[in-house]
Structures are given as C-alpha cells and as structure tokens.
C-alpha cells in the first residue's frame with residue numbers, strides 16, 4: 001500500500017474530513033486499525049488540533065530514574081537501535097523504544113528535518129494513544145502487540161500529518177509485551193522495508209534478553225545453520241537439571257512447544273530424545289528432535305554458580321559469595337517466578353535494594369522495575385503516587401489523570417522499600433490490588449488489570465508492628481510469601497570476596513591491591529553501616545591511593561580509622577528485639593555520630609565524610625538527637 005501515489009493520499013484526506021465532520025468513513029479509505037484508533041482518540045477527548053507533541057517534558061532527574069528503571073530493556077535494545085539508526089538517515093529519521101505503557105525509555109536525537117516540537121520525542125515522552133492519538137507504537141500497544149505502520153494523514157493529530165512511522169512489539173522471555181521499537185520519519189515516505197527491519201530488530205532485542213536469564217545453558221537452533229545468530233534463530237534457556245525455563249517464539253514454533261513455557265518445566269528430553277548429547281561443548285552441532293526433524297544448534301555454557309569462595313555477581317553488581325545468602329537468592333527467584341511476593345529483612349545498608357533489583361533482573365528481565373520508598377512520601381500524596389489518579393480527580397490535577405507506581409510497574413516488579421512505614425489506609429488499598437490483581441485510580445471507577453511481581457523490604461520488626469496494630473496482619477501474610485533475612489556485613493562469610501570484587505569494580509581496570517595491614521583493619525571492623533559503609537570506605541581509600549597499586553592503611557579516611565579503632569557500636573550488642581526498631585536505629589545512629597565527633601575532636605566536616613553522609617544530614621541528625 002504505497003501512499004506516495006495520489007489515490008491513497010486523497011482517500012485518507014476524504015476519510016479524515018468525514019470522520020472529523022461526524023460522518024461515516026467511506027469503506028476502504030483507511031485500514032480498519034486506523035479507524036478504530038481514531039475512534040479511541042476522539043473518545044479520550046483529544047482534538048486533531050491539539051498540540052500534544054511538545055507537551056510532557058521530564059526533568060533530568062526524572063529521566064535518570066526512567067533510565068534506571070528500564071536499564072535491562074535499554075541495554076538489550078542499544079545495539080539494535082544503533083544498527084536500525086544506520087539504515088534510516090538521521091536527517092529525517094528517529095529511532096526510539098518505549099516501555100509497555102508507551103513511555104519512551106530510549107531515543108536517538110531529533111532529526112534536522114523534524115519540527116522543533118519533535119525535540120520532545122525523547123526519554124520520558126508518552127506516545128500512547130491517549131497522549132498522542134493514532135501513531136504506530138500507540139497502536140501496537142492498543143491492538144494486542146501486532147506490528148503497525150502509520151502514514152501521514154492516518155495520524156490523528158494535525159501536527160503529525162507529515163510523519164510516517166513503523167513499530168513492532170518487544171516481548172520478554174515470559175512472553176509478556178514489555179515495549180515497542182519504532183522508527184519515525186519526518187517529511188519522507190515510509191520505505192517498503194521499514195516494518196520488516198523494525199520487526200527483525202525487535203526480535204533481536206528479545207533474543208538478547210535470554211542471555212540475562214539465570215540459565216546454565218542457552219541453545220540456539222535453526223534448520224538452516226546460516227540463520228543461527230540472526231533474529232530468526234530459535235533460543236531455549238535450560239536450567240542445571242535439564243529443564244527448559246524459557247523459549248522464544250521461533251523456538252516454540254520449530255519445536256512445537258506451547259506458548260509461555262517459562263517455568264512450565266518441559267524436560268529437555270521431551271524435545272530432544274538424547275538430551276543435548278552430540279551438542280555438548282560450545283560450538284555448532286546437529287541434533288534430532290523427537291519429531292524427527294534435524295536442527296543445527298549452537299550451545300552456550302554459562303558458568304555454574306558455585307556458592308563458594310569466588311564472589312558471584314547475580315546481576316546489577318550485586319555480589320554474593322555467602323552460601324546461605326546465595327541459596328536464599330535462588331529460592332527467592334523460584335518463589336517470585338510462582339507469583340509469590342518476597343520480603344527482604346535487614347539492617348540499613350545490607351543491600352536490600354540491590355538484591356531486589358537483582359531478583360527482578362533474574363525473573364522479569366527487560367520489564368520495568370519501579371521502586372517506592374514508603375517512608376519518604378507524605379501520607380497525603382502517597383495514595384496518588386501509588387495508585388495514580390483519574391482525570392479531574394481533584395482540583396489542579398493533571399488533564400488525563402496520572403499513572404501511579406503500580407501501573408508503571410505493570411508486567412514488571414514493584415519494589416516497596418520500608419514497607420513498615422506504609423500508612424494504614426494505603427495498606428488496605430494495596431491488599432485489595434494484590435487480591436484482585438487490578439486497581440482503580442484515585443477518583444476513577446474503571447478497574448485496570450495489573451500483573452506485577454512484588455518485593456518488599458524493611459529494617460523494622462513487622463511482627464511487632466502487627467501486634468501494635470500499625471500494620472495489617474492480612475497484608476503481612478500476603479506480602480510475606482517468603483522472607484530473606486539479609487545478613488549484617490559482620491555476619492557475612494564473604495567479606496574478603498566482597499572487598500576484593502568491590503576493589504576491582506572501583507579500580508576500573510587499574511591494577512590495585514590491598515596491603516595486609518589494611519585488610520586486617522577491614523576484617524576487624526564491626527561495620528554498623530554494612531555494605532554501604534564498606535563501599536564508602538573503599539571508594540575513599542582508592543581515591544586517596546592515587547596512582548599507587550597498593551592501597552594501604554594510611555589511605556583510609558582518618559575519621560573512619562579513629563572510629564574503627566574505638567570499636568564502632570555494633571547493633572548486635574543492643575537488645576535484639578527492642579520495643580520499636582526505629583528508636584533503636586535512631587539511638588544507634590546518634591551514638592555513632594557522637595563517637596565519631598569525639599574521635600575527630602568535634603570536626604563536623606570530617607565526621608560527615610567519615611560517616612558517608614552530607615554535612616546537612618549530620619546537622620539534622622544532631623538537632624534531632626538533641627531534641628529527643
């Protein structure tokens with residue numbers, strides 16, 4: 001269907017005129033998908049003359065958060081977006097990738113031929129139908145994940161009638177739609193090859209997500225060996241015990257596996273009679289499926305997680321070589337995969353947030369990871385922040401309403417940090433979302449289905465909060481499908497491995513090693529600030545060691561050394577179950593600050609540096625401890 005020809009262009013103009021004058025669209029003038037999308041756009045209150053392109057700017061901070069939340073998708077898409085960008089000249093074309101809610105998470109820069117307003121088409125911009133009317137990525141999301149081309153006047157908004165776009169869905173390893181890849185051209189025609197190029201790139205992105213699964217082996221297969229390592233290849237991920245834990249669409253078709261086979265536990269021998277024998281070792285081999293078909297396979301062997309001496313990175317720089325913690329991590333991955341929430345318990349700085357992120361990357365790679373610190377949002381804003389609000393929900397609310405954290409996390413993971421601080425009315429609403437698997441925005445009436453993994457964390461004693469009546473018992477049981485107690489750093493068996501791995505990561509390729517004396521200081525310390533404190537101490541020491549390969553005791557911050565020498569207060573010596581955990585934490589912090597100040601003759605700047613907090617925070621905490 002070429003729109004360069006006069007006929008179709010005229011047809012679209014007639015269809016537009018009729019539609020916007022309230023008349024019937026003459027049959028065959030625009031694809032049915034376009035007509036449906038126009039109807040939806042009109043229904044949502046958009047007018048063709050609206051200027052929606054340049055609205056909706058995000059701040060630098062918001063952009064960073066968006067990028068952080070979609071790190072896996074952005075990383076997986078990066079190379080294919082760059083290849084795609086080379087096929088579409090930058091003068092006229094823009095390449096971008098959205099999340100499942102239609103928000104751009106990564107984009108090339110504005111083409112010179114695009115209007116100035118198009119500068120807003122970048123990270124954070126909403127391109128869903130409700131925001132921008134008919135457009136290719138918006139239609140992909142509303143039409144159930146089909147690939148879509150939209151040309152010029154088929155767009156709903158007048159400001160897009162000089163634009164063409166082609167978009168394809170991106171599915172994760174669990175067969176969930178997690179985003180859309182798009183090319184958009186300004187003042188050009190859509191080449192016939194555009195959609196197939198975008199589809200191939202989207203498939204290639206999907207295939208890259210498999211490399212991130214915690215699988216032991218990845219098998220790539222095809223009837224034609226030349227198709228291996230192309231977007232058309234089949235990919236299956238296999239666990240240690242020869243169970244298929246994920247298979248892409250191509251592999252499912254070739255092997256006749258049912259959709260969404262993740263976790264379904266298909267045994268490899270149900271597919272390949274002799275398992276992978278004949279395909280062992282890394283490299284190319286040929287295997288017969290039970291059906292009798294022969295496939296070329298290429299096998300990737302991933303290192304086995306040893307749970308022993310060597311530190312293992314379980315994702316996002318989260319290092320675990322403590323056997324008990326590594327076992328708990330593996331269990332939590334299984335539990336989350338079965339849609340059961342996991343609770344992370346532990347002192348501040350033990351790595352709860354980092355572990356939550358690693359669990360997300362291991363279970364729903366490529367989907368949004370949305371975190372909410374329940375202790376830091378004012379109660380009055382918390383409801384809208386979590387559940388979103390409907391159009392006109394309250395005076396001054398944004399037109400079209402706003403999407404809350406839970407909806408942002410749809411198809412991905414919601415991480416509720418400091419869950420013990422969640423206000424009671426919110427607990428009731430959260431419980432209903434978890435039970436119903438749907439939510440209703442504040443001031444809204446229509447329930448929205450949600451599919452999320454939930455991970456919570458707290459340093460507080462939730463049993464105690466339940467007894468006091470400030471935490472709902474039913475919610476406690478709902479959220480506490482499995483709890484992982486994060487050991488304090490002084491209890492971890494992998495301190496030397498953590499130090500080693502952290503040094504390597506901080507050294508960024510420079511040769512660096514710790515002098516034995518310096519290591520002895522680190523091993524003897526009680527680490528009240530846990531891994532966060534260790535990270536700060538090593539970072540400062542590495543900086544102070546300059547070009548020297550050896551990091552010595554004298555490179556540690558003086559203030560910190562003085563505190564370490566006095567024997568920093570260890571929470572273990574305080575009552576294990578104090579009346580309120582937050583009072584204990586406050587007391588502990590206050591004691592640590594006073595000791596640090598005493599060791600540094602009252603020098604507040606040095607004390608703040610030694611404690612790894614800002615001077616403003618130090619002053620605030622001092623004022624608070626004085627008033628109590």
Ligand SMILES: Nc1ncnc2c1ncn2[C@@H]1O[C@H](COP(=O)(O)OP(=O)(O)OP(=O)(O)O)[C@@H](O)[C@H]1O
Pocket residue numbers: 317318319320346347348349350351352353354355417459531532535
């Ligand atoms: N296993 C780990 N490997 C490497 N670095 C880690 C690990 N765990 C935590 N860290 C680092 O320690 C710091 C604190 O971690 P994190 O914020 O996850 O702790 P937390 O328990 O969530 O703290 P809080 O309760 O105060 O929110 C971060 O800088 C993080 O990168």
